[in-house]
Amino acid sequence: MGEVLHTERGTLTAEPPRRGVGIRIVGLSKAFGEVQVLRDLSLEVRPGETFVIIGASGCGKTVLLKQLLGLLRPDAGQILIDGAPVANPGQPKRYRIGMVFQSAALFSSLTVGENVGLWLKEHRVADDGAIERIVTEKLNLVGLADKKHLMPSELSGGMRKRVAIARALATDPDLMLYDEPTAELDPVMTDHIAEEIVDLKRRFRITSVVVTHDLNMGCYVADRMGMLHEGRLVEVGTPEQIRRSTNPVVRAFITTQTKGMGGA
Numbered sequence: 263m264g265e266v267l268h269t270e271r272g273t274l275t276a277e278p279p280r281r282g283v284g285i286r287i288v289g290l291s292k293a294f295g296e297v298q299v300l301r302d303l304s305l306e307v308r309p310g311e312t313f314v315i316i317g318a319s320g321c322g323k324t325v326l327l328k329q330l331l332g333l334l335r336p337d338a339g340q341i342l343i344d345g346a347p348v349a350n351p352g353q354p355k356r357y358r359i360g361m362v363f364q365s366a367a368l369f370s371s372l373t374v375g376e377n378v379g380l381w382l383k384e385h386r387v388a389d390d391g392a393i394e395r396i397v398t399e400k401l402n403l404v405g406l407a408d409k410k411h412l413m414p415s416e417l418s419g420g421m422r423k424r425v426a427i428a429r430a431l432a433t434d435p436d437l438m439l440y441d442e443p444t445a446e447l448d449p450v451m452t453d454h455i456a457e458e459i460v461d462l463k464r465r466f467r468i469t470s471v472v473v474t475h476d477l478n479m480g481c482y483v484a485d486r487m488g489m490l491h492e493g494r495l496v497e498v499g500t501p502e503q504i505r506r507s508t509n510p511v512v513r514a515f516i517t518t519q520t521k522g523m524g525g526a
């Protein structure tokens with residue numbers, strides 16, 4: 263076990279005993295003008311679970327994640343994380359969320375290491391030497407410790423995604439949210455990222471919510487998954503149950519995704 267840091271939030275260690283937090287969503291609705299994106303959506307994610315939400319582009323996956331982060335307020339319904347309503351950004355909360363944005367969203371003028379260490383620096387979690395060690399450790403987790411001094415523009419798309427994962431992990435999260443973690447990546451990089459997600463879950467037992475339109479990747483990383491369609495989760499189950507679903511909406515999605523791949 264690595265070094266121990268004492269922060270205002272408690273103890274931060276090189277391999278901290280994270281605790282996955284549960285999520286409970288009841289009757290969630292969200293519209294933008296005429297467009298009703300989510301309607302009466304309910305979902306329970308168990309502590310330590312990896313829950314994957316699949317659905318077509320534009321069905322509301324990112325809107326759902328933004329509400330978990332507190333960046334968008336629901337029109338109706340409730341989201342409880344770790345038993346408490348989602349706090350506004352900046353408000354104190356008992357849990358920490360790490361978010362991996364679809365675009366990776368790295369600062370282009372900062373090195374890889376500076377991107378990963380930014381949150382730690384801003385929150386003065388530790389002195390510079392200790393932050394350096396945490397940054398190296400998180401980059402090690404995603405296999406990129408040797409890229410610490412490069413600029414984001416010098417990395418491939420898949421590597422930038424892995425840096426974004428390392429940056430999210432640097433906050434020592436209890437909940438990881440991944441928005442389309444493998445979009446625009448080639449199959450080899452997609453496999454790398456999927457392995458990363460599974461590996462992090464095994465090691466740290468944090469709760470993860472992954473939204474994607476990639477059915478194969480979703481099935482690979484999920485404990486359970488749900489299909490978002492017309493504002494609701496129309497089917498929830500294990501990857502096996504989803505693949506065998508007789509729900510026409512799910513069947514249509516699966517058939518489209520596996521066309522030309524010899525079925526799945």
Ligand SMILES: Nc1ncnc2c1ncn2[C@@H]1O[C@H](COP(=O)(O)OP(=O)(O)O)[C@@H](O)[C@H]1O
Nearest residue numbers: 294297299317318319320321322323324325326
């Ligand atoms: N801030 C916003 N203002 C207006 N409409 C939005 C906003 N954010 C998302 N939408 C709309 O909500 C719907 C769902 O978007 P999104 O959650 O981004 O879909 P996806 O499932 O592809 O992530 C889309 O119709 C999108 O245009």
Ligand SMILES: [Mg+2]
Nearest residue numbers: 323324441442
């Ligand atoms: Mg999206």
